[in-house]
Amino acid sequence: MGREDYxxxxxxxxxxxxxxxxxxxxxxxxxxxxxxxxDILPHDNAIxxxxxxxxxxxxxxxxxxxxxGDPYCxxxxxxxxxxxxxxxxCQEMNKYGRVKNVRIVRHIVTGASRGYAxxxxxxxxxxxxxxxxxxxxxxxxxxxxxxxxxxxxxxxxIPRRLGGxxxxxxxxxxxxFGGRERPFRAPLRQIPLDDLKRLGIPPPxxxxxxxRFQVPSPPRQERSMExxxxxxxxxxxxxxxxxxxxxxxxxxxxxxxxxSADKEDLSHRQIxxxxxxxxxxxxxxxxxxxxxxxxxxxHSRKRQKSSRDRHDMRSxxxxxSSDETSTYREExxxxxxxxxxxxxxxxxxxxxx
Numbered sequence: 001m002g003r004e005d006y007x008x009x010x011x012x013x014x015x016x017x018x019x020x021x022x023x024x025x026x027x028x029x030x031x032x033x034x035x036x037x038x039d040i041l042p043h044d045n046a047i048x049x050x051x052x053x054x055x056x057x058x059x060x061x062x063x064x065x066x067x068x069g070d071p072y073c074x075x076x077x078x079x080x081x082x083x084x085x086x087x088x089x090c091q092e093m094n095k096y097g098r099v100k101n102v103r104i105v106r107h108i109v110t111g112a113s114r115g116y117a118x119x120x121x122x123x124x125x126x127x128x129x130x131x132x133x134x135x136x137x138x139x140x141x142x143x144x145x146x147x148x149x150x151x152x153x154x155x156x157x158i159p160r161r162l163g164g165x166x167x168x169x170x171x172x173x174x175x176x177f178g179g180r181e182r183p184f185r186a187p188l189r190q191i192p193l194d195d196l197k198r199l200g201i202p203p204p205x206x207x208x209x210x211x212r213f214q215v216p217s218p219p220r221q222e223r224s225m226e227x228x229x230x231x232x233x234x235x236x237x238x239x240x241x242x243x244x245x246x247x248x249x250x251x252x253x254x255x256x257x258x259x260s261a262d263k264e265d266l267s268h269r270q271i272x273x274x275x276x277x278x279x280x281x282x283x284x285x286x287x288x289x290x291x292x293x294x295x296x297x298x299h300s301r302k303r304q305k306s307s308r309d310r311h312d313m314r315s316x317x318x319x320x321s322s323d324e325t326s327t328y329r330e331e332x333x334x335x336x337x338x339x340x341x342x343x344x345x346x347x348x349x350x351x352x353x
Contacts, residue, residue, distance in 0.1 A: 020186040023216045024178030027156040029054055029164055031175045031201045036187040038204065039322040040195040042348075047172050050163030054156060063156050069101055069120040072154035072218060073127045077097070078116040078167070081142035086117075091156030092139050097126025118149060132215060135180070155219075183212070185241050268342045 024031065029050035031037050053059050078090070086102045093099050102119040104113050121127040135146045150166070151157055158164025166179030173344050177184050186209050196203050210216065 002307065019212065019282045021183035021185070021212055022209050023183050024154070024206055025202060025219055027158060027164065027178075028152070028160060028199070028201045030199065032164065032166065032178050034256055035175075035177055036189075037178065037184040037201075038187050038189070038191055038197060040192060044090070044174060048163070050158045053164075057261045059158055059162060061151050066103065066264045067118070067152060069118075071149045073100070073122070074118050074152075075127055075130055075134075076116065076151075077119055078145045079142060080113065080115050080117060080144060080148070081114045081140040082115065084113065084117075084140045084142070084224045089117060090138065092137070093121075093130060093134065095125055096121075096130035096133055098122040098128075125338070128215075134219055138271045145181055150179070150219060180216075183210075201294035218300075260349075286343055314350040 014130060024037070025042070029299045030039055030042050030045050033043055042051060059276075077093075078289070080089070086104055090099050090102045093102070098240060100122050102117060103119075104117040106113055119130070120131065131146055134144070136143055138144070145167075147166075151159070160168075160176075163174075164176070166176045167181045168175045175182060184204065189205055190343065191203055191206075191350060193203055197280070
């Protein structure tokens with residue numbers, strides 16, 4: 001009787017169903033390695049490596065330049081055949097909604113498919129429809145799995161190559177829980193709440209477990225303080241502008257507002273007419289004044305040039321005539337002197353006689 005009471009009490013504490021599950025909202029390497037999400041110590045070397053990368057911040061989920069598009073409209077498609085192409089995958093996914101972009105992850109050297117891809121849909125509704133219906137479907141004779149784009153949506157995400165990820169195979173011995181393929185099971189033992197809080201691991205949601213047939217909502221990436229500050233600033237500016245628009249009409253009387261509008265229109269018309277008249281008059285006036293000043297300066301330059309030319313033409317003749325007159329006067333003076341002394345230059349000299 002005591003054993004039955006213990007079992008019934010344990011079922012009631014576990015939510016009345018041993019098959020109840022829950023999904024990870026954030027990624028923690030130690031919790032991902034636990035089947036019920038309550039482990040406080042890593043149990044393999046890969047979890048140690050993922051924990052080191054998480055604590056040191058060595059992985060940036062937004063550092064991949066190829067990861068584009070809306071993460072809330074993007075699905076992760078795994079277990080793909082290595083012969084599946086983007087065209088084939090797009091044709092299969094078009095059955096569930098309008099596909100916007102398909103990206104198959106390939107080897108950086110050989111270009112061969114790595115067996116998983118990301119499919120972006122036009123809307124969130126079409127993505128959710130593919131999430132429900134495309135899981136465990138066959139593409140090129142390979143059964144695929146479909147999950148949310150947890151790389152860009154789940155805080156603290158660490159990829160599989162660094163020891164993290166979700167899912168896995170039993171043969172590898174590196175199973176990861178909390179995703180769609182392997183969700184956390186409801187814990188059957190006492191939950192170490194203090195240790196989980198110290199490690200930063202979210203505790204299991206007691207009393208709010210889900211069944212495997214329920215569809216979980218996608219994880220939500222928390223906004224940074226800068227994004228929140230920018231959005232709040234834009235919201236405040238928009239609200240202030242709307243308040244001004246709402247308050248400004250109520251302050252004035254309708255009749256006063258109409259009269260002031262008529263006065264403003266009349267004054268604006270008068271100002272524009274005056275400007276048009278001034279624009280029509282001022283160009284011709286300025287042009288005529290500029291033209292007259294240019295004509296005056298041109299005529300004055302011509303006069304100066306002509307006067308210089310005349311002076312240059314007259315100056316040589318004037319000098320020559322002055323020389324001739326001076327020689328003529330000199331000869332006349334000599335002739336007068338000769339007559340006064342009683343001899344002529346043309347008469348024979350006295351010595352000859």
